Every structure is written in structure tokens, then in C-alpha cells.
Amino acid sequence: MFRKIVIIGATSSIAEHCARNWVATESVDLILVGRDLQRVERVAADLRVRSPTSRIRSVKANFSTPDAIFDTVHALVTESVPDIVLIAHGSLPDQKACQHNLQLVNEALGINGISSVLFAEAFATSMEEVGHGTIAIIGSVAGDRGRKTNYIYGAAKGLVARYAEGLQHRLAAKGVIVVLIKPGPTDTPMTADLKSRGARLASVEKVAKKVVEGIHSGRSTIYVPGKWRWIMLVIRNLPAFVFNKLNI
Numbered sequence: 085m086f087r088k089i090v091i092i093g094a095t096s097s098i099a100e101h102c103a104r105n106w107v108a109t110e111s112v113d114l115i116l117v118g119r120d121l122q123r124v125e126r127v128a129a130d131l132r133v134r135s136p137t138s139r140i141r142s143v144k145a146n147f148s149t150p151d152a153i154f155d156t157v158h159a160l161v162t163e164s165v166p167d168i169v170l171i172a173h174g175s176l177p178d179q180k181a182c183q184h185n186l187q188l189v190n191e192a193l194g195i196n197g198i199s200s201v202l203f204a205e206a207f208a209t210s211m212e213e214v215g216h217g218t219i220a221i222i223g224s225v226a227g228d229r230g231r232k233t234n235y236i237y238g239a240a241k242g243l244v245a246r247y248a249e250g251l252q253h254r255l256a257a258k259g260v261i262v263v264l265i266k267p268g269p270t271d272t273p274m275t276a277d278l279k280s281r282g283a284r285l286a287s288v289e290k291v292a293k294k295v296v297e298g299i300h301s302g303r304s305t306i307y308v309p310g311k312w313r314w315i316m317l318v319i320r321n322l323p324a325f326v327f328n329k330l331n332i
Contacts, residue, residue, distance in 0.1 A: 086113040086139060088166045092203050093147075093173025095123045097272035098222065101292030102170060103127070107135035115160060117143045118173075147173060147199045157206035165214045168299060169207045171200050171221045174240075176274045182236045189236055197240030201247045208251055208260065215259035220299045221248055222265045225307065228316040231332050252304055261302045265295055268312040 089106060091099050094116035106112050114131065118124035121144040128142045143160070146152035160166070177192035204219050211217035226234050227241030248264040255262060269275055271285035279285055291308045298306035307313040319327070 086111055087168065088113040088115070088164060089168045089170070090115045090117065090160055090166045090207075092117045092145075092169065092171045092200075094118050094127055094142075095120065096172045096174070097274070097288050098267065098270065098292055098295065099170060099172035100127050101288050102172070102296050103131055104134060105292055105296040107131050107138050107140075111135060111137040113139045115141050115143060115166075117145050117156065117160075119145065119147055147203075148194060150202055153199070153202045154206055157203065157210070161207070161210040165210050165217055166207070167216070168218045168220065169204075170299070171203050171219070173199065174222070174274070176234075176277075177236055179232075179234050179236055192236050193240045193243075195240075196237060197243040200244050204247070204251060204262075208255065208262075211260045212255060212258050217259075218261040218263060218299060218302065219251070220263040220265060220295075222267065222295075223248065225266050225268050225312045225316050227266070229320050229327075233332060248305075263299050263303065264305045265298060266305065266307045266312065266316075267291055267295075268307070268309060268315075 087110070089112050091103060093099055094103065095118045103114060103116070106114065116124050116128050121142060124142040124144065128140050131138070131140050143156070145156040174196045175192070177188060182188045182192060200221055204221055207219055211219065221244055223244045224241040226238040227245045230238050245264060248262055252262040269278060269283055269285050270288050270291045271279060272288050275285055286309050294308040295306065298308070
């Protein structure tokens with residue numbers, strides 16, 4: 085019996101490399117969900133070559149409205165409740181553009197925060213009913229403390245973090261595991277602008293490997309790379325009069 089794994093936002097670079105890790109170690113029933121079916125199918129085609137014995141399917145979904153998200157999840161759990169759900173979609177907004185355009189703020193908060201919460205909540209209800217499953221949500225170290233360079237994105241990821249904590253509390257005695265993943269800056273298409281400005285970025289292959297290992301461990305919160313746990317501990321505890329002088 086193959087494990088059933090659902091990836092929401094399967095065309096994100098971290099998600100794609102997580103999928104490669106899974107099919108490299110076992111045959112799985114893998115469902116890839118994304119907004120652009122052609123892009124999702126390209127990822128699926130590559131994975132089928134890597135794991136001919138796995139069952140790999142592509143699903144197109146609307147990530148924006150509660151009704152569409154509910155319908156997508158309902159269709160995915162009707163056959164059977166997944167063993168693992170990885171919620172990995174998002175985008176990195178232009179902070180300065182957001183400061184002058186409330187529509188961009190709304191879109192950034194929606195796709196990076198509210199959409200992830202809605203997907204997780206829909207899956208949580210089904211998993212709670214059967215008393216089994218793991219929900220892994222990709223947040224960000226940006227959600228640990230608001231910074232002037234990315235506080236809109238950070239606000240969305242802060243929402244995800246508080247939500248994940250509450251969901252962990254709710255499901256602690258229900259047999260369902262909730263894992264919050266907080267990557268630091270990672271070398272993906274989403275961070276191409278950071279890379280062009282000389283930022284030091286973690287390898288997406290190494291990050292994905294640690295994400296999959298962390299999901300299997302069932303730890304409540306995973307920082308990848310691990311150094312970010314200690315970096316963010318320092319940043320969170322800086323007094324305001326020090327923090328406000330930093331250009332970060």
C-alpha cells in the first residue's frame with residue numbers, strides 16, 4: 085500500500101525537490117496540486133521518470149477562494165485521507181510596491197497566509213475524523229519578527245505560524261501531526277532578486293532534504309538550515325532601540 089502524499093503548490097522549487105526526495109526513497113501515491121496545470125504536469129512527468137512504480141497525478145486548483153479550496157480538498161480526501169499534506173505555495177512580494185498599492189498587499193497576504201491556512205484547515209478536519217495524518221506547512225523565518233524590508237510577507241508568514249501553533253494544540257491528542265517549516269533565504273526562482281543583489285542563499289536541494297526529514301520526524305517546528313533557529317532567537321529578543329537601527 086503506497087503512502088498518499090498531497091503537495092499544494094507543487095511547482096514551487098522547494099516542493100518539487102521534496103517530491104524528488106520522496107520518490108527517490110519509496111513508491112508513493114503522489115498528488116501534485118497547482119494553479120497552472122501545464123507547469124504541474126511538467127513536474128509530474130519528471131517524477132514519473134524518476135519513479136516509474138509511483139502513482140503520480142496532477143490537479144489544477146484555485147488557491148484564492150474558500151469555496152474553491154474546500155471543493156479541491158473534498159475531492160482529494162473522498163477517495164482516502166492523505167498520509168502527508170505539504171502546503172508549499174507562496175510568492176515573494178515587492179515590499180516597496182506594496183507600500184503604495186493596497187491591492188498588492190491584499191494579494192500577498194492572501195496567497196502567503198490566508199490560502200495556506202484555508203487548505204490546512206480543510207485537511208485538518210478530515211484527518212481529525214480518521215485520527216491519522218501529517219500536515220506540513222511552509223512558513224518562513226520572515227514571520228518571526230517584522231522587518232522593514234519584508235514586513236508584508238513576514239506578516240503573512242506570522243499568521244501561518246500562529247495558526248500552526250493553534251492547530252498543533254487542537255490536534256495534539258487526535259493522532260494528527262502538524263509541522264511548521266521555516267526556511268531561511270533559499271536559492272529558488274522566488275528569490276532571484278535577492279540572489280542578484282548578492283544575498284547568500286541556501287541550496288534548495290539541501291533545504292528540501294531537511295524538510296522531508298523534518299516531516300518524517302514529526303517535530304513541531306523546523307528551521308532550515310538549522311542555524312536560523314539561533315539567528316532568529318537573537319533577532320526576536322533584540323530590544324526595539326537596537327533593532328530599529330538595523331538595516332535588515
